[in-house]
Amino acid sequence: MSGKPKLIYFNGRGRMEPVRWLLVAAGVEFEEVFLDTREQYVKLIKDGSLMFQQLPLVEIDGMKMVQTRAILSYIAGKYNLYGKDLKERAFIDMYVEGITDLMHMIMMFPFSPPEAKEKNLALIMERATHRYFPVFEKTLKQHGQDFLVGNRVSWADVQLIEAILAVEEKIPAVLLGFAQLQAFKTRMSNMPAIKKFLQPGSPRKPPPDDHYVATVLKVLTDEWSPH
Structure with missing residues (x-):
């Protein structure tokens, strides 16, 4: 399966920001879907997209990947950012x-x-x-x-x-x-890719503000932290 990786998370940094950084460093373009309602989150759970009912979610190479560490290690391995041995x-x-x-x-x-x-x-x-x-x-x-x-x-x-x-x-x-x-x-x-990422208008997210915090809490409801 081809196509850009799809990143599904809140419109903010949280646990997805290191994924954005790593994809940028690898020179990989990606798409993003932002959650801002409880209903979107519940639908992902009901659809079976969230293995442990937790975000972030990355669709890549035909997989629906969850757990930040697993996502990052896959990207690092795929794009030769994980050492030689x-x-x-x-x-x-x-x-x-x-x-x-x-x-x-x-x-x-x-x-x-x-x-x-x-x-x-x-x-x-x-x-x-x-x-x-x-x-x-x-x-x-x-x-x-x-x-x-x-x-x-x-x-x-x-x-x-x-x-x-x-x-x-x-x-x-x-x-x-x-x-x-x-x-x-x-x-x-x-580094050219990172320099571009640090410029205004890039996919890099700003520091979290009160609106971001409120959105996360609204979507997750009784889940306190943005896992």
């Missing part, structure tokens, strides 16, 4: 899992109650600068290469640039003291 893949997996942990904090931040936002932002800053970013700073410095694994761009690099930019939106000075990551950010942001 099992050892490289293991490192990519480790890096991706770490970045995903940080991005989960970013993704859930808009759903925080107002009284918790300051505390949660401080936690994001602490984790980014003391737990996650130092790992990538050290990796890039030690092997002296432009990318995290195998000296070529991989899924891990794509997720890292997404995370850096997402954290910077909330904490602009977060990369102070991370010279390797500053250079990495410049390199990745200047």
